[in-house]
Amino acid sequence: MAVFDPARLTQARQLAGMTKAALAQQVGVSAAAVGQWEASTTPPRPDHLRRAAEVLDVPIGFFALGRPYAQLDASAAHFRSLRSTRVSQRAKAIRFVEQTWELAYALEKRVQFPPVDLPGFSGGEIYNEDFPTDPMRAAQALRAAWQLGNGPIPHLVRTMETHGLLVTLVPFAGADTPRIDAFATSRLPRPTVVLTPDRANDVYRHRFTAAHELGHLLLHGDPAPGDKQQEREADMFAAELLTPREAIGPLLPDRLDFNAFNELSLAWGVSLKSLIYRCRELGLVSEATARRGYQRIEQMNKLGLIVPEPVTNYPGETPCLLAKAFALARAQGLTQVKLANELQWKVPRVRQLLGEGDSRPALKLVGQDA
Structure with missing residues (x-):
């Protein structure tokens, strides 16, 4: 109990989408007790912690101190609408990003990632003293900085990853993922863009969303989640980045x-x-x-005269940095089990964040109704 990390309990609970009261009921204690555990005023008993691990579906070692952890606040991310998302959904999204960084950090110890090349970014913040604040001029300046010329950008997501950004495309909150929508944060050692599968069924919408979030990273070092003006500016940036008016x-x-x-x-x-x-x-x-x-x-x-094309038909628009890094590390002996043990996650969680999903077949007992 001397190495219990209360922040890890909060992370696991919010990833599970549970309130303190809901977890308390499952563990057999009061909501106040869970609050005391997370506030680090009173540590949980070993039997309570084992039960919490079962309920939250994490190894008991998940709650131990000592592993790298980048804590984020919900105000550090560019959520599009605060009215359409519950506090618990935003919390789940933030904890997902924290774990994405943890996975990247574990892989970076073994594989050299591209250096972060985003104007004004340093140490988990954006400070663009000399970079344009006007959305259209900012898009033009980024094209120049990344040497993209003035024509079409054939692989936007791959381009973002090549310049050191973390990009994900997984259903991080299950059925709630579309409601939370895509978002981005620059408050980590690597700027991170979270894209969502509901937009990936249309590659054009997906690309615009990626450009929109990239605009947030460059223009809005101080996020104002749900701010309509920031959303308009991100849209203007995306339009100019994808279709420069001088060329189009x-x-x-x-x-x-x-x-x-x-x-x-x-x-x-x-x-x-x-x-x-x-x-x-x-x-x-x-x-x-x-x-x-x-x-x-x-x-x-x-x-049905316009049939959207899914992102799966366009490899250059599918995030692959984490998966490729793991593939390189695997060639040197790293396995998903070893990685899960290091992170103190379960293997399915590693698979999910690598973008593999759950490959296990769905089975049911013979004679049961579907």
Whole structure:
């Protein structure tokens, strides 16, 4: 009990989406007792801690002091809407990011990751004294810094990983993941972008989301979760990063030409809707014409004339840094079991954060109803 880490109990409980009262009921103590454990005023008895480990589905060693731990606060992440997410859901998301960093840290002891190359980033904070604060100019400056030229970015997520960012795409909160939505934080040794599988069924939406979160990292060193102005600025950054007006402007039609839009969509990796929006931004079409375009797209979607392509068809838009790092370490003898023991996680948790999911077959007893 002398090595009990109360912060680890909080982390495990919030990852499980449990309140103190719910955990207390399962363990057989009062909610006040759990509060005292987490506040480090009174340590739990060994039998209570074993039961808590069972309830929270972690090894009992998970609660031990001594392992690297980067604690985050929910205010350190760019959540899109505070009204659509509960406090417990945001807490689960933050704890997931903490564990993503722990996994990366464990792998970095064995494999050299790309150095972080994000303007203004140092030591878990963004300080851009000389970097543009205007979203469009910031997007142009990042293209210059990363030597992306002025044309389409074929592999946005791979590009982000190549420049040292951590990017994930796993259902970190189960069925709650879509409600929490994508988010990002710069308050870790590596800037981290969390993308969500619900947006990955449309590669164009997925790419815009990644660019949006990248905009938050660069523009908003002091996050204001749910702030509408910051969200608008991140959208403006994403649009300019993916389709620089200097390059896309001469290519856009001055009317609703869907054949032209489709060709540009394929070439630039953006949606038809975003191209119409760009036409409106650049004054090529009126607001009324743009609305008709959006209505046309909605009709085509309903008729099945526009079929979104999933990210799985585009390897360059699927995060792979952690998985590739593990593959290199595995060649030197690291196994998922060894890694799980080091992190004091269960093996399925390691698989999940590596992006492998659960490969075990789903079985049921013969004779039972589905």
